[in-house]
Amino acid sequence: MARLLQGVDFDRYNQRLYIVGESDMLSLDRIGALEAKRDHMAEEYTVSRIPRSREVGQSWSSAVFSSLSCLFSVCQTVFQHNPDVVLCNGPGNCVIVCAVALIPRFFGLKCIPIVYVESFARVRSLSLSGKLLYYMADRFVVQWPGLLQKYPSAEFIPHLV
């Protein structure tokens, strides 16, 4: 994501909300490094850390509660910040974020466009997030041309990263 964001105009998108998984410390570092390069006020960006819907090995019954907690957290964040566009690249919780971002559109209130960029590592098959978001995103970008055969509505753009 940090590499993709090099192509985004931070003067135009002068308020940025980063949604990351709670346990993802590496992304926190990357966001800090990316934003530190900007000559701007720190208030331009927010990081929202979302709990995992289910930990590895967690029982399915307790996972119902943690999934609800995750969903609640995502709703709170998305509706509080009211984004104008969503850019995601496939980590675990992004499907929930995109589903929530579609709710205002469903009720005819606000259309928040969703732009999905599949991982560079996905040469021959989509990730699970990609398979779901192919049907939800407004723009779906892949980085290898072989994926267009099975996913003809996708856009192939080489050398993004």
Place this chain on the structure above:
Amino acid sequence: MLVYVTVGSTGFDALVSAVCRKDFFQSLADRGFRKLAVQYGSSDGVFELPKTASELFGVSVEGFDYTRWPQRYVEQADLIICHAGTGSILEALHAGKPAIAVPNHELMDGHQSEICQELAAAEYLLVSEPGQLVDAIDSGRYLELVPYPHADPRPIGEILDEESSRKK
């Protein structure tokens, strides 16, 4: 000349073991490498250098689990041997360094090797199993690789601009 070996944020026992072997040191020395840095992550248990100095063939070794400044090693390296994670591969390629990617078959997904195969077919890097590293280095094929194209992520910005200004 420096070889930088990196396993990324987890561990990779097979790779770390392979770069501790006497034959690996010999092939490094034969190709003119005098320094080896190994970022072994959680594979500290298998990071065991040969016991006798002669088995190092004059190569000095630095080993660590993680570093806050991997870029420093990438910049100084003359050859990078990395696990086949996208981030590590791209770092090496964009730094313009010869790279040998080693897929970790213990990891869940087989798709790690897909990206290696594509990039190797285009001759941007070499792919090797841990047991073939010595051959890969001896062959010198890492000196015949093609420069990797610069990244241009501006199309993503353009797509965001198009979508966010579309009348709904």
